[in-house]
Amino acid sequence: MEARKSLIKIKPKRYKNGDVVKVSFMVMHPMETGSRKDKKTKKLIPAKYINSVKFNYNGKEITTMKVWESLSVNPVFTTYMKVDGKGKLKVTYTDNTGEVNEKSKKIKPKG
Amino acid sequence: MQRRNFLKNVGVALAASAVIPAVSFAGGTGKDANKMSYKTALSAITGGKTPKASAKVHLKAPEIAENGAVVPVTVNVDSPMTANDYVKAIHILNTKNGNARTIDVFLTPANGKAMFSTRIKLGGTQDVVALVELSNGDYLIASQSVKVTIGGCG
Numbered sequence: 692m693e694a695r696k697s698l699i700k701i702k703p704k705r706y707k708n709g710d711v712v713k714v715s716f717m718v719m720h721p722m723e724t725g726s727r728k729d730k731k732t733k734k735l736i737p738a739k740y741i742n743s744v745k746f747n748y749n750g751k752e753i754t755t756m757k758v759w760e761s762l763s764v765n766p767v768f769t770t771y772m773k774v775d776g777k778g779k780l781k782v783t784y785t786d787n788t789g790e791v792n793e794k795s796k797k798i799k800p801k802g
Numbered sequence: 803m804q805r806r807n808f809l810k811n812v813g814v815a816l817a818a819s820a821v822i823p824a825v826s827f828a829g830g831t832g833k834d835a836n837k838m839s840y841k842t843a844l845s846a847i848t849g850g851k852t853p854k855a856s857a858k859v860h861l862k863a864p865e866i867a868e869n870g871a872v873v874p875v876t877v878n879v880d881s882p883m884t885a886n887d888y889v890k891a892i893h894i895l896n897t898k899n900g901n902a903r904t905i906d907v908f909l910t911p912a913n914g915k916a917m918f919s920t921r922i923k924l925g926g927t928q929d930v931v932a933l934v935e936l937s938n939g940d941y942l943i944a945s946q947s948v949k950v951t952i953g954g955c956g
Contacts, residue, residue, distance in 0.1 A: 711914030724923070726900060753912040759836075759903040761896065763872045763921040770907070773914035 695719055699782060699796040706774050708800045715769040716744065716782045716794070724760040743785045744768055748798070749778035760787075774800050837901040844933070847893055847906075853933055853941035861932040861944040870924045870950040877932040879916035879942070883909075889916035891935040898928035924950045 697718035706712050718741070725738025738760060746754040754770055772780070777800060783793040838846060844853070860878040867873045881889045888911045894904040907918045922930070927949045934942040 722923075724900075748912065751912065753910050755908045757906040757908075759901055759905060761899050761901065761904050761923040763923055767920055769876075769917075769919040770909070771913050771915035771917050773912055775912070 695792055697782075697792070697794045699780060699794055701780075701796065701798075705801055708774050708776065710774045710800075711771050712774055713769065714746070714772045714780070715767060716746075716784075717765065717767045718784065718792075718794075719765050720786065722760075722762055722764045722766060726760075739788055740786060741766060741784050742787045745783045746770070746772070747781045747783065748772065749776060774798065776800070838903055840895060840897045840902040840931075843895050843902040847933060847935075848941045851939075851941055853943035855944065856934075856942035859932055859934050859942050859944035861930070861946050863930045863946040863948050865947070866949045866951070867924060868951070870926070870952055872921045873924050873930070873948060873950070874919070874921050875930055876919040877917065877934070877944075879934050881916040881936070883911050883914055883916055885911050886937070888937045889934055890937050892916070892918045893933040893935070894918075894920075894922065895931040895933060896922070896924060896928055897931065899923070899925050904930075924948060926950050 695718055697716065700715040702713040720741055721739055722741065723736050723739045725735065727736045728734065729736055740758070740760045740762065742758050744756040744758060745752055753772065756768060778798050779795050780798055781793055781795045783791070785791045858880040862876040863873060875894060877892050877894065879889045879892065881887065883889065889909050891909065892907045895902045896904055904922050905920065909916060929945045929947050931943065931945040936942065
């Protein structure tokens, strides 16, 4: 399992239970469509792109995404999330070559 | 000795030719089967239902994209996001890339707000379309034309 650089950002940084916060997941990934030709060899660069992203909050799958090949390199996925208790937000993502990775962030509501 | 080697080599050659590559380099039929035209994508998602144009869907994409490789797209839908009334899915489609499907985002009331934002590749000037599925089974739609000067698909 290759470790990829990724980041989960929550805005605002301070939140209470009941708040709806913005969640961004960013990951370094080439997102090759499979339609691009290597300029030197003239051969098609094989497709390698994230094809699924799942957000799990304290054991509940709150958002899932089916990703096709035209998302930009180093993709960003931004949604919102209702804060409902202390715990963990886990993002699991897979790519079309079978690579599976995950990234977690602690959820710590104040007050 | 020679006969044995010959038979062995034939055996190896036959075994090798029997292996069918799972991924063809030229983007063969397996992968092309996943590429949909805009019309096909629309009916694949709605099951033939006609989506309604709606002011509740706020699609934000640049009118002119400086770089087709990184086009920011944001979709916001007015919705209470309660168990009885929420946005089930936001599908982002395009009209002129090799595959009209870009991303399908499945939301739940736990999202609190019906919003999704990302950056996409556009191969040339075309429309970006937000197709929204509501919990009551309705489909809403909004589109934005994006002029692309430098195509982003390679």
